Amino acid sequence: MDINAVNALSYGEFLEIFGNVIEKCPIIPAAIWIHRPFTGLADIEAHISDFIDSLPESGKEGILRCHPDLAGRELQSGALTRDSQEEQRAAGFTDLQPVEVSRMRSLNSEYKERFGFPFVICARLNTKRDITRELLDRLGNDRAAERARAIDEHC
Numbered sequence: 001m002d003i004n005a006v007n008a009l010s011y012g013e014f015l016e017i018f019g020n021v022i023e024k025c026p027i028i029p030a031a032i033w034i035h036r037p038f039t040g041l042a043d044i045e046a047h048i049s050d051f052i053d054s055l056p057e058s059g060k061e062g063i064l065r066c067h068p069d070l071a072g073r074e075l076q077s078g079a080l081t082r083d084s085q086e087e088q089r090a091a092g093f094t095d096l097q098p099v100e101v102s103r104m105r106s107l108n109s110e111y112k113e114r115f116g117f118p119f120v121i122c123a124r125l126n127t128k129r130d131i132t133r134e135l136l137d138r139l140g141n142d143r144a145a146e147r148a149r150a151i152d153e154h155c
């Protein structure tokens with residue numbers, strides 16, 4: 001979409017189009033709306049990053065909690081947004097054997113128990129093997145390092 005067209009959107013239309021830039025997290029477009037007119041897509045992305053960086057740690061963790069689990073129940077029940085469904089499909093999660101689903105669920109639970117937010121990774125840029133390896137590796141981080149790592153994964 002042309003940036004002039006973006007800048008001409010009403011708030012409601014803007015929210016409808018950008019409401020899921022971060023999965024089911026409309027606070028992001030709601031917060032950056034004030035910075036219109038945008039000069040381009042990169043400007044929108046920079047405002048998103050600045051907003052997330054400006055949040056206290058509780059807010060950053062809140063953003064992470066908006067993310068659906070990888071290979072979770074929402075994927076199974078078809079409740080993901082189209083983007084997220086496509087990202088998880090690209091990583092191979094729509095095609096798992098039951099034993100792989102159980103393994104992912106148990107790793108996701110272990111991670112959530114340790115950190116208090118879900119494991120987040122850019123699924124589009126990783127295979128399910130990379131993701132499992134990363135998850136196991138990142139379980140060894142402390143909470144602050146892991147929070148920062150997970151926030152960096154937005155793609």
Ligand SMILES: NC(=O)NC1NC(=O)NC1=O
Nearest residue numbers: 084087119120121122123
């Ligand atoms: N938890 C998590 O990383 N979820 C996701 N990542 C991604 O790229 N798409 C997702 O649904």
